[in-house]
Amino acid sequence: MRIVLATRALAWPGGSETYLLTVAEALQRLGHGATIHCHEEGEAAELARERGTPVETSLDAVDACDAALAQDAPAAYELAERFANVPILFVAHSRVEVQVPPQLAGVCPAAVAMNDRIAEHLRALAVAPEVVRLRQPVDRRRFRALGISSLRAPRVVAFGNNLPRTRERMLAAACGRLGYEFGVLGDRGGAGGSLHPEVELADAQIALAIGRCAVEAMACAKAVYVYGLGGGDGWVTPSTYPALEADGFTGRGTDSALDVDVLTEELAWFGPTMGRDNLDLAAAHHDALDHARELIEVWRRLGAPSPQPSEAAELARMGRLQRQTEETSATFEMAAQSRGMALERAEADRDTARAELAALKGSLRYRIGAALAWPLDAIRRIRARRRSRGR
16 A cells, blocks of 8 residues: 555654654555655654655655545645545544544544543544544564663653653652652753654663653563653553553543652562563554554555555665664664663672772771671571471
8 A cells, every 4th residue: 555644743753753653664564655744844754764764745745645644633634635535544642622533524534542531532523433442553673672780779761751840850859769860751841852762761770651652661671650741640560551551651540649758659669570561561562563454454444445566666665664674773773882881880880889898898897897796697597507497
């Protein structure tokens, strides 16, 4: 299929922008042609081009289209005008009016909802489309387990855009009480989000995130605490995952009131197996190829044709896939450098600890204390042997 993915803006990296790039690449990996159409360009559009996905600011530059996807109402209307009789699938990312399907019958016969909250909203519309409930997709080639464990305290990142300063201060205070390192990954004051969060997540063990960011952190094998602009719902675990996913990891699925004391208590429950469990959940439920396959099934059911590509089109697609591979390889190179720096820090921490221990053991105070403690240690050993014999 020749597919156009349309949005108003592809300027800076956010949730809907990353979704569009993820789907475009997955569709190309399945053998289809994918072109992104937007009116406003920026860093996100450049990243798409660098990774081999064509980006056009005018639909006149698109020769043909068999199926289309829109993630805002103006884009859907523009697609319907330019490509008559082409099935347009709408992806609703929020309940904001512009991200709701057009309220004219026949423009978008079906709409994708990636959580139950949005699905219920779509069904309540005056012109309600067929609702297709899918899960948030993640490119598991990009977002994967990278980095190494540090000898230092766990590192925590608040991952996502537009975290309120009051919540950031609460998180910093809670982490400070626990001795955790704390940082922020995302848009701060309109500066724009990260183009390569998969690299910046590498040396963290815990991510506090909502929505798509929570899924991306899960795919990177991070322990994830759902917390952000809308509130907090706690740790993602195999037992909590179904309810949190159904709500879209919004942080608004419970009535919990979080303050510094509660956050401190709950973050203290961090365990090293949480990241591994989340990696398994992301692999089982959020693979972008599975999501793209389900989109193709919907388009075909809506009547989209599947023409055979020409040799030139197939060679062009293979070239774009090569670009994706090269860009991903470059990202891994950055991740390897980050891992090397983390390893150097860990080795420095180890050497410092060994030197401090050697200095302590060589001090007069330590030798006197060890000598005084020796009889007590001997008595404890004797009592322990007697107890074991008594059993």
